[in-house]
Amino acid sequence: MMALQDIAGDNQIIPRDRAWLENLFAQGNRVFGVTDDDGILVAQAILRLNTAAPKGLSRVFDDTALACISCVLVNPNQRGRGLMGHLLEACLDAARKDGQQEIIARVKVGNDASLNNFLKRDFTIVAIGPSPEDPDRIVHSLRLSL
Numbered sequence: 001m002m003a004l005q006d007i008a009g010d011n012q013i014i015p016r017d018r019a020w021l022e023n024l025f026a027q028g029n030r031v032f033g034v035t036d037d038d039g040i041l042v043a044q045a046i047l048r049l050n051t052a053a054p055k056g057l058s059r060v061f062d063d064t065a066l067a068c069i070s071c072v073l074v075n076p077n078q079r080g081r082g083l084m085g086h087l088l089e090a091c092l093d094a095a096r097k098d099g100q101q102e103i104i105a106r107v108k109v110g111n112d113a114s115l116n117n118f119l120k121r122d123f124t125i126v127a128i129g130p131s132p133e134d135p136d137r138i139v140h141s142l143r144l145s146l
Ligand SMILES: CC(C)(COP(=O)(O)OP(=O)(O)OC[C@H]1O[C@@H](n2cnc3c(N)ncnc32)[C@H](O)[C@@H]1OP(=O)(O)O)[C@@H](O)C(=O)NCCC(=O)NCCS
Pocket: 008, 010, 012, 013, 071, 072, 073, 074, 075, 078, 079, 080, 081, 082, 083, 084, 085, 086, 106, 107, 108, 111, 112, 113, 114, 116, 117
């Protein structure tokens, strides 16, 4: 995942270091990936389960099993072939099977390739504003009931 992040060198996602990823997976979260014929990871999406509700929405999501899709990334030489779409479907499937009730995601404003992919899968935009992780990034907050 670190190698894919380096190859993409994209500012559409917040770069994650190894410790961040190890901690995430130690907590039982999941990653979906697509590999090429040589077994090299060319696309990824992280699915977090039972996440804490974002600030300001905790009352809305009180007692709700809330999942979150993040770190969606496709190698630039594989884009436009539907890989992000497949990864989103895999995440939604797994979240439903796990009994999650709601799923959220954040997309930087202007990232239409990503936003359209979420909207096509019935996510709705619930807010536009600074990312809680990085206030310099203005993001669409998206939500879907599962
Ligand atoms: C966003 C990203 C993950 C899309 O991956 P992908 O595998 O190329 O996406 P898909 O092929 O599944 O779908 C692309 C869809 O967006 C559309 N699209 C592609 N570029 C677009 C653009 N610049 N503007 C609007 N729509 C665009 C395509 O037409 C396609 O829609 P369609 O299925 O109706 O034809 C990829 O571009 C990427 O890794 N970007 C950098 C990281 C990033 O932005 N991650 C998302 C963070 S929220």
